Amino acid sequence: xxxxxxxxxxxxxxxxxxxxxxxxxxxITNLEIHDMARTCMxxxxxxxxxxxxxxxxxxxxxxxxxxxxxxxxxxxxxxxGEALRKVRIKADIDEMIADFSVGxxxxxxxxxxxxxxxxxxxxxxxxxxxxxxxxPALVLFGTGWGLTDEAVDRCDxxxxxxxxxxxxxxxxxxxxLGIILDRIFSQIGGHHE
Amino acid sequence: xxxxxxxxxxxxxxxxxxxxxxxxxxxITNLEIHDMARTCMxxxxxxxxxxxxxxxxxxxxxxxxxxxxxxxxxxxxxxxGEALRKVRIKADIDEMIADFSVGxxxxxxxxxxxxxxxxxxxxxxxxxxxxxxxxPALVLFGTGWGLTDEAVDRCDxxxxxxxxxxxxxxxxxxxxLGIILDRIFSQIGGHHE
Numbered sequence: 157x158x159x160x161x162x163x164x165x166x167x168x169x170x171x172x173x174x175x176x177x178x179x180x181x182x183x184i185t186n187l188e189i190h191d192m193a194r195t196c197m198x199x200x201x202x203x204x205x206x207x208x209x210x211x212x213x214x215x216x217x218x219x220x221x222x223x224x225x226x227x228x229x230x231x232x233x234x235x236x237g238e239a240l241r242k243v244r245i246k247a248d249i250d251e252m253i254a255d256f257s258v259g260x261x262x263x264x265x266x267x268x269x270x271x272x273x274x275x276x277x278x279x280x281x282x283x284x285x286x287x288x289x290x291x292p293a294l295v296l297f298g299t300g301w302g303l304t305d306e307a308v309d310r311c312d313x314x315x316x317x318x319x320x321x322x323x324x325x326x327x328x329x330x331x332x333l334g335i336i337l338d339r340i341f342s343q344i345g346g347h348h349e
Numbered sequence: 350x351x352x353x354x355x356x357x358x359x360x361x362x363x364x365x366x367x368x369x370x371x372x373x374x375x376x377i378t379n380l381e382i383h384d385m386a387r388t389c390m391x392x393x394x395x396x397x398x399x400x401x402x403x404x405x406x407x408x409x410x411x412x413x414x415x416x417x418x419x420x421x422x423x424x425x426x427x428x429x430g431e432a433l434r435k436v437r438i439k440a441d442i443d444e445m446i447a448d449f450s451v452g453x454x455x456x457x458x459x460x461x462x463x464x465x466x467x468x469x470x471x472x473x474x475x476x477x478x479x480x481x482x483x484x485p486a487l488v489l490f491g492t493g494w495g496l497t498d499e500a501v502d503r504c505d506x507x508x509x510x511x512x513x514x515x516x517x518x519x520x521x522x523x524x525x526l527g528i529i530l531d532r533i534f535s536q537i538g539g540h541h542e
Contacts, residue, residue: 187380191521198513198520235519318531320391326428327391327527328384334524335531338511342532 161341162286163293164262166205166252167192167329168307169213172300184213186220191330193239199337202292204242205252214245221245249307253294262294266303266311267336269318269325277313279339286340295336299329354534355479357455359398359445359489360385360522361500362406377406379413384523386432392530395485397435398445407438414438442500446487455487459496459504460529462511462518470506472532479533488529492522 171179184206196204208214223229225237246252256262265282286293296303296311308314318327318335327335364372377399389397401407416422417430439445449455458475479486489496489504501507511520511528520528 185380187378191524194519194521195524197517198511200513235517238517239519318391320393320534324390324428324431326387326432328387328523330521331384331388331524331527334520334528338528338531339535341513 160202161200162289163201163295163337163340164203164205164256165192165196165201165333165337166207166249166294166296167333168249168296168298168303169206169208169210170298170300170304171210179210184208184217188330189217189220189240189243190236192333193236193243195330195334195337196242197239199341201242201337203244203256205244205246205256205294207246207248207252209247211247214247217243217245249296249310253310256292256294260292263291263313264311265293265295266308266314267295267297267317267332268302268308268314269327271317272308272314275311275314276316278316279336282313282315283340297329297333353395354393355482356394356486356488356530356533357396357398357449358385358389358394358526358530359400359442359487360526361442361489361491361496362399362401362403363491363493363497364401364403365493372403377401377410381523382410382413382433382436383429385526386429386436388523388527388530389435390432392534394435394530396437396449398437398439398449398487400439400441400445402440404440407440410436410438442489442503446503449485449487453485456484456506457504458486458488459501459507460488460490460510460525461495461501461507462520464510465501465507468504468507469509471509472529475506475508476533490522490526 169184173179189206192204206217221240221243224240230237244255246255253262263285265277282293296307298304298307315336318332362377366372382399385397399410414433414436417433423430437448439448446455456478475486489500491497491500508529511525
């Protein structure tokens, strides 16, 4: 059994429209849910919220999770189901926070590929904060072009962006999630000491 | 333009067989190539080798790369093509090393989810080593159940496994690649100081 780290994550999907206003992408994919759930399991994340305003997308995601927890997938590969038990599908940020906040006010932290002056914190600082408990943290990730301004306004702090070798910064959300969790928790564990 | 870090990576695909000996999975996917190429661009990796023994798989991968560098994709999203220029498709480890080693002997480092006694090094140590140059490093990742014993025998050293919160360690290769590159290069950059 893995220990839990007092941190949950929320992945906010925004529909992407073309010039005519038709939805061209929504981004919840089978592979992505598995990847993120496995990353969350590895780092001892409490809950992994996936937020999408599109009912059809939520329905597909729920079916996938059910398949691996209760359906044929549970027999075929139990480790997958174990990871997917952390996943909760919600329609918007309010619904996610209401579900998460029962009896506790979360410390909400946003992620972004660019810095927001005056409200930044490092992964190290966040790791220290949740290590002291008891307030749980909810770390938000936005698909596509990142969190909207409305979502950023809901955040108590924003995490330092991931800097690479130069000005190319187009990590996929799956990969950015793994790096950020590693940065938060490897500080606590002292991997980099 | 991004600076290069004197490190290349090789992702080794092994076909997975069912009980009758039929190939059931080979793992080169569109999403994976894009994810890995974007991660490599972000961290200033020189070259990203994708190795598969299956000709059909290599052909599909070559077509995909060509589409984004020279085809319609180059116009549709030039940043994708920029990342995919780093990708080289090879049939086996020997072919990869021959291509890479022209005029230079690489320092070959393997990755694994378990430690191999007597030949481990930390990401920090690797970061320090390549920072001093001039010998380039080639870091190998294995899909599915990881690098084979034959591949591990080719490695000068093995990198520390990624430890999470407990005994669940099933990160996807895409995510593990991002975390390991971040650990190698953020040491150099001093993010964790």
